[in-house]
Amino acid sequence: MNLDLAILIQVAIGVAILYAIKKALELPLWVLKNSIAGAIMLYIFNLFGFFTLKVTFVHCLIVGVLGIPGLIGLIIYFYQIVPEVGSLL
Numbered sequence: 001m002n003l004d005l006a007i008l009i010q011v012a013i014g015v016a017i018l019y020a021i022k023k024a025l026e027l028p029l030w031v032l033k034n035s036i037a038g039a040i041m042l043y044i045f046n047l048f049g050f051f052t053l054k055v056t057f058v059h060c061l062i063v064g065v066l067g068i069p070g071l072i073g074l075i076i077y078f079y080q081i082v083p084e085v086g087s088l089l
């Protein structure tokens with residue numbers, strides 16, 4: 001009876017460790033996936049848009065995580081709030 005309880009505790013600890021490892025590996029993959037999606041969105045926007053934005057990792061991350069509102073936010077930031085920077089892009 002004592003041995004069964006020890007095995008049960010060890011299995012529970014092992015499952016908890018595997019779950020923690022899985023969660024720790026999901027975040028970097030999620031960031032990478034969204035950054036690639038943001039880069040694609042910025043590239044398409046630069047092909048068909050009236051404005052041009054640099055395709056940097058930070059811009060890709062903003063657009064990848066926030067989507068269209070992030071893209072609109074970047075446009076407003078670079079062409080309305082800080083227009084001298086927008087003209088250099």
